[in-house]
Amino acid sequence: MKWFWCLFFAFWPIVAIVVCLLAPGNNWWFPGEAASPLGRRIDDLFYMILWITSITFVGTQLVLAYVLFKGASDTEPGTANEKAWFSHGSHKLEVIWSSVPAVILLFIAFYQLDVWAEYRVKDAFPRKRMEAVFERIHQDRQKNDSLALAEVTARQFEWRIRYPGFNADGTLKALMPDPQPTDLYAVNDLHLPASAPVMINLRTQDVQHSFFLPELRIKQDAVPGLVIPIWFEADQQRSYQLLCAELCGWGHYKMNARFVAESDEQFIEYLRQLEREQNEDRVDDAPDTDEEE
Amino acid sequence: MICLISGCGGQPEFSHSEKFQTLKPYAQIYVDQVLDNYFGSPSDMVAWDKLPLELHYGQGTVVEASGRMLTVELQAPHAEITAGTEVLWDSGILNDKDSAWILEWDEAKHQAKLESPLATNPEVGDAVILGPGQILATGRMLYAEHCQHCHGVAGDGNGPTAPYLNPRPRDYRKGIFKFTTTQSSKRASREDLSRIVEDGIPGTYMPSFKLLTEDEMTSIIEYVMWLSMRGELENQLIGLLADSYSVEAVEDRIAGGDETSDTIHQEFIDAVNDPDSFPFEVDTIVSRFTSEWVSSQEPDAEVQPLTPRTPSSDESIAKGRELYLKPSLKCAQCHGEAGLGDGSQTFAVSKDAAGQDNLTPGLYDTWGNLVKPRNLHSGIYRGGRRPIDLYSRIYAGIKGTPMPAFSSTLLRKSNPEDSGSEMTDEDIWHLVNYIYSIPFEDVKAGQGGSSIANPVKDANTASEEDSEEVAVN
Ligand SMILES: [Cu+2]
Numbered sequence: 001m002k003w004f005w006c007l008f009f010a011f012w013p014i015v016a017i018v019v020c021l022l023a024p025g026n027n028w029w030f031p032g033e034a035a036s037p038l039g040r041r042i043d044d045l046f047y048m049i050l051w052i053t054s055i056t057f058v059g060t061q062l063v064l065a066y067v068l069f070k071g072a073s074d075t076e077p078g079t080a081n082e083k084a085w086f087s088h089g090s091h092k093l094e095v096i097w098s099s100v101p102a103v104i105l106l107f108i109a110f111y112q113l114d115v116w117a118e119y120r121v122k123d124a125f126p127r128k129r130m131e132a133v134f135e136r137i138h139q140d141r142q143k144n145d146s147l148a149l150a151e152v153t154a155r156q157f158e159w160r161i162r163y164p165g166f167n168a169d170g171t172l173k174a175l176m177p178d179p180q181p182t183d184l185y186a187v188n189d190l191h192l193p194a195s196a197p198v199m200i201n202l203r204t205q206d207v208q209h210s211f212f213l214p215e216l217r218i219k220q221d222a223v224p225g226l227v228i229p230i231w232f233e234a235d236q237q238r239s240y241q242l243l244c245a246e247l248c249g250w251g252h253y254k255m256n257a258r259f260v261a262e263s264d265e266q267f268i269e270y271l272r273q274l275e276r277e278q279n280e281d282r283v284d285d286a287p288d289t290d291e292e293e
Numbered sequence: 294m295i296c297l298i299s300g301c302g303g304q305p306e307f308s309h310s311e312k313f314q315t316l317k318p319y320a321q322i323y324v325d326q327v328l329d330n331y332f333g334s335p336s337d338m339v340a341w342d343k344l345p346l347e348l349h350y351g352q353g354t355v356v357e358a359s360g361r362m363l364t365v366e367l368q369a370p371h372a373e374i375t376a377g378t379e380v381l382w383d384s385g386i387l388n389d390k391d392s393a394w395i396l397e398w399d400e401a402k403h404q405a406k407l408e409s410p411l412a413t414n415p416e417v418g419d420a421v422i423l424g425p426g427q428i429l430a431t432g433r434m435l436y437a438e439h440c441q442h443c444h445g446v447a448g449d450g451n452g453p454t455a456p457y458l459n460p461r462p463r464d465y466r467k468g469i470f471k472f473t474t475t476q477s478s479k480r481a482s483r484e485d486l487s488r489i490v491e492d493g494i495p496g497t498y499m500p501s502f503k504l505l506t507e508d509e510m511t512s513i514i515e516y517v518m519w520l521s522m523r524g525e526l527e528n529q530l531i532g533l534l535a536d537s538y539s540v541e542a543v544e545d546r547i548a549g550g551d552e553t554s555d556t557i558h559q560e561f562i563d564a565v566n567d568p569d570s571f572p573f574e575v576d577t578i579v580s581r582f583t584s585e586w587v588s589s590q591e592p593d594a595e596v597q598p599l600t601p602r603t604p605s606s607d608e609s610i611a612k613g614r615e616l617y618l619k620p621s622l623k624c625a626q627c628h629g630e631a632g633l634g635d636g637s638q639t640f641a642v643s644k645d646a647a648g649q650d651n652l653t654p655g656l657y658d659t660w661g662n663l664v665k666p667r668n669l670h671s672g673i674y675r676g677g678r679r680p681i682d683l684y685s686r687i688y689a690g691i692k693g694t695p696m697p698a699f700s701s702t703l704l705r706k707s708n709p710e711d712s713g714s715e716m717t718d719e720d721i722w723h724l725v726n727y728i729y730s731i732p733f734e735d736v737k738a739g740q741g742g743s744s745i746a747n748p749v750k751d752a753n754t755a756s757e758e759d760s761e762e763v764a765v766n
Contacts (some may be wrong), residue, residue, distance in 0.1 A: 045665075156499045158493055179672055181605075181733060187492055188503035250454060254500055281680040282474075283601040 002075075005067045015060035020054050033216045036233045039217035041115050050110070052104060067202045126197045127233055133196045137166075138171045145174035148201040148229060149192055154209035154222045157251035159242065161186045162269055172268070173202070177227070184274040190213065190242060191270045192234075194261035199231040210246035213259055219245055234261035304336040305437070307447040310466065310524070312531045318537040319558060325696055327575055332523045335433065335446060338561040340426035343579060345514050345587045350374050354678055356403075357415045363393070364404045365421055371510050374398045378424045380405070385419030395423075432516025435509055439502060440517075448520030450660070458498045464660055465517060466524025468582055469660075469693040472676030474596050477698035480589040513621050522582060523634030529578045538622055547714040597683040599704075599715075603722035605729065613724065613727025618718055622702060624724075627656065629697070632669035633733050638695075639666065659693040666696070672732035677763075683725045688718075 023029055029050075034040045049072030117124040127167045130147050151162040164173040173182060192198040202211050204222035211230065212219045218232045234240060243253035263268065307328070313321060333339035340348040358365040363380065380393040390413075415421075436444075443462040445452040450464035463470065472482035472489055480612030484677045487510050493501030505513065507709040536542060538561055589612040603609050615623045617632075625642060629635040642654045651657055658664045667675075676682050676691070692696035703721050708714035 145455055156498070181729065185678065187495075187501040187651070189755065250502065251515065258504060278679055279602075281602040281684065282595070283598050 002068075002276060005081070006065065006072050008105065009061065009068055010065035013065065014060040016058055018161065030217075030242075030267075035215040035216055036237050037235070038115070038119060038233065039215070041218045042119075045112050045115060047228060050188070052108070053190070056288060101253065122229065124268055125199070125229075127199050130199060131232070133198060133264070137193065137268055139174060139224045140167055140169075140171035141174040146177070147231075148175050148199045150190065151175060151201045151203065151227075152190060152211065153203045153205055154211065154244065154248075154255070155205040155246075156207065156249050157254040159188050159190070159255065159257045160205075161190055163274065164277060166199050166271070177201075184271055184278060188242075188257035190257065190259045191262060192254055193232045193264050193267045194234045194237045197233045199229055202228045202230055207248050208246050209244050209248045209255070212243045212245035213240055221246060234259075237262050238265075263285070304334070305441075305446045307332075307335060307523070308445065308449060308451070310449065310526075310531060312535060314543065315539045316531065316534055317538050317540055317543055317558075317561075317643065321535045323561075323571070323644070326528060328523065328692065330528055331526070331579075332519075338426065338433065340429050340430055345583050345590075346429075346519055347511065348426050348429045348515060348519075348521075349422050350378060350427050352420070352422050353403075355415045355417055355421060355744055357417065357420045359410060360410045361396075361405055361407045362404065364402065365410075365423070367403055367423070371736050372424070372428060372511065374400070374423055375407075378427070380407070380426045380764065381422040382415060383420035383422050385545075385561040386413060387415045387419065414717045428512045428515050429519060431509070432512035432514075432519070435505075435513050436516050437521075440513070443498070448517065448524055460497055460599065460664070461660070461662055462499070464524075465521035466528055467659060467693065468521050468525045468585075469659055470680075471691050471693055472686075472687040473689070473692060474681060475589055475594045476596060477692070477700065479594040480585055482590055483514055483518075484729070486517060487511075489659065490514065492677065494675045495669070496675050518586065521577075522586070525582050526575070526578055530575060533574055533578075596681070596688050598648065598681070598684055598688075598721070600722070601717045602680045602684075603719055603726065609723050609726045610730045612720075613725070613730075615721035616703075616724050617727055627666040628669055629666075634666045634668035636666060656695040657733060664694055669728055670734070680722075680725055683728055684718075684721055688722055689719050 019028075024047075028042065029046065034043045071084055072077065075139070092201045106199045118126070125147070127147065133149075134141055139227075149163070153160045162175075162179065163184040163186070164175045165180065165184050167173055173180070178181075190200070192200070202220060202222045203226070204224055206224070208224065209222040210219060211222060212233060216232050216234060218230060220228060223227065238261065240259045240261065241258040242250055246252075248255070260270075302397065313324065326441060331339060331341045331343075334466065334679050351367045353371075356366050356655075374395065376396060376398065378395040378398070380395060382388050382390060382392070383490045392406040396408045399405070412635070437446075442452045442454045443458065444450055445462075446456065446466070448465035450462040450515045452462065454622050455462050468480060468490075470486065473479070473481040473485040474493070475482050475605065476487065489499070489511065490505070490513060492503070493499050500511075502510075509576035523579060539548070543554065543557055546556060546557060546590070556662050565572075616622060623638075625636055627634075627636040627638045628637075639655045643651050643657055645651050645657065645661060646659075651663075653663055655663050656666065676686055686696070687703065688698065688700045699721070704718055705711060705720065706714045707717040707719075713734065
């Protein structure tokens with residue numbers, strides 16, 4: 001029996017090493033490669049922490065296995081049959097194994113600060129690059145206007161999206177905190193420019209939800225009563241999954257939607273399309289054109 | 294747990310409508326037989342030709358056939374045809390012979406390579422059905438996945454989650470849908486249904502199913518219409534039989550003297566076997582709703598405004614407000630003078646379908662549910678926010694609800710003095726403009742970080758309201 005336990009505890013560090021070696025190539029940790037610069041930095045942090053914890057885990061398990069083997073072989077018949085040695089507390093050891101993890105934790109805390117700040121602290125948002133987008137898509141804005149291009153409101157069980165509308169001169173309005181007569185509406189289909197940081201305002205109409213773009217590594221709870229800004233930057237022009245990551249009720253699983261990152265022109269054209277659909281009165285140009293998707 | 298694995302929950306069943314239980318057992322059996330004959334059960338559905346539905350992947354005729362090659366001409370549009378699709382011979386020498394199966398499909402040429410060579414070649418022009426009933430089968434799968442827990446297996450709006458919802462999920466069995474853009478006498482068009490499923494009904498629990506593909510959407514809509522037809526046949530047939538063969542009616546008849554339980558039963562059996570009696574009635578019911586569904590899909594069933602939307606202006610909004618308050622139109626009686634949905638009719642005692650007083654005062658829809666006239670300040674439009682949506686709501690009413698159609702009251706001669714002048718629907722557009730303006734009525738310029746009246750906004754007011762505070766976590 002004692003040999004069983006020796007092998008049992010020696011087995012796990014080996015499994016851990018194998019999993020760590022196989023996982024990245026097989027995409028076991030993540031839903032595909034990160035599709036945004038910030039996402040890649042978040043992945044790097046993840047891997048760094050994974051390194052630290054794996055080394056610690058494998059190291060301690062190997063020591064445990066060694067001690068077990070040594071104890072087991074020492075009590076085999078025909079050996080010196082040495083009894084295990086029992087100690088009660090060592091001040092020095094206690095200090096070491098408290099301070100080493102503390103130092104590691106502090107290191108992680110400081111090391112991730114700028115990623116966290118960039119993601120969550122408004123002053124560290126890439127404001128300049130966001131403003132470059134507004135310039136390119138001709139948004140008519142004042143200095144204090146919201147940086148967000150859309151307001152995403154979670155509700156049981158869908159995502160309702162509000163975009164600013166257009167001015168008569170063709171420029172895009174700024175997104176206002178409250179609905180405007182000119183606003184454009186969509187549901188479960190978020191379109192924003194790609195290859196640039198873009199921001200949305202996240203709200204919820206009912207319970208807590210969580211705005212989750214797995215491929216971009218973006219996850220943010222929507223909290224009743226709060227309007228929470230989130231920015232993200234999609235590398236490629238394609239569509240990404242948008243999910244709810246907070247169990248929000250029995251229809252939680254229904255809250256899957258689409259985030260489409262596209263070129264600036266396509267984004268404006270998409271809003272124009274929404275505008276046309278939203279103003280459909282079945283009369284002007286051709287009758288029966290309202291059913292176009 | 295064992296249940297989940299072995300599926301001992303059993304196959305889903307179409308539940309019966311409420312009145313089914315009032316029938317004599319033999320009448321119940323007949324209703325079941327009719328439904329089973331024409332619609333089948335969820336696990337063994339019947340794609341009945343008589344229904345005006347697209348239940349197959351495609352239908353067409355043979356252009357060329359020899360060995361393993363089959364070229365067909367299909368009626369457009371058709372669904373995507375994949376390997377493994379069944380080819381059912383619908384006329385000609387192969388009619389009623391074994392089906393063929395498609396191995397490869399060339400969409401450009403509409404040419405199929407079959408799994409095995411044909412023993413006999415069909416003739417040019419023979420009718421074929423590709424993927425018979427497949428749309429219905431796909432529709433059922435998707436419906437079971439997405440809709441059933443609210444709308445119920447039989448489309449009775451009574452799925453397991455339904456009791457917790459207000460408003461209740463739609464019961465399709467009346468064939469009535471609320472948010473349509475068709476004339477008030479028509480049913481819903483396919484486009485109306487698919488827009489509802491795509492966008493959901495904001496302000497209710499009906500969610501948006503935006504990510505369905507076009508083919509999936511077609512299947513679901515056909516299945517919903519199929520359920521609606523099945524339910525309507527069931528309801529109307531039961532209504533018909535209940536007159537003479539409900540438990541109560543039979544008791545009355547026996548008490549009346551001449552008849553006995555046996556003579557009534559015999560009379561029933563005769564009626565079932567007489568093609569001019571019940572079978573004819575069933576045919577009539579089906580023909581009627583079939584033609585109603587068909588005519589509702591035609592272009593002239595659509596609500597078609599006479600003039601383009603009148604641009605919104607203070608003047609138009611004022612006219613709309615005036616119309617809204619006009620006693621003859623009664624908008625305010627239901628929606629309240631301020632549009633809060635609290636008009637006088639919401640306090641009045643109303644009668645239900647059977648002529649009894651409803652226990653709770655207020656307005657009720659055809660399904661017997663209490664409905665509140667919309668609070669027009671919410672800015673939420675359940676049937677859609679396009680001008681054509683609001684126009685249709687006013688023009689054709691909201692079907693199945695007390696909100697009436699105003700097409701006859703609001704269309705008028707453009708020049709009231711001149712009876713020869715053209716008709717105009719300006720008034721409806723004024724009302725639409727007014728409705729659009731209501732949510733913004735009590736927002737003062739500059740409030741909420743923006744100015745409604747003056748689009749050039751004041752940066753100072755904005756900064757305070759600006760919502761971009763740093764959120765932690
Ligand atoms: Cu949610």
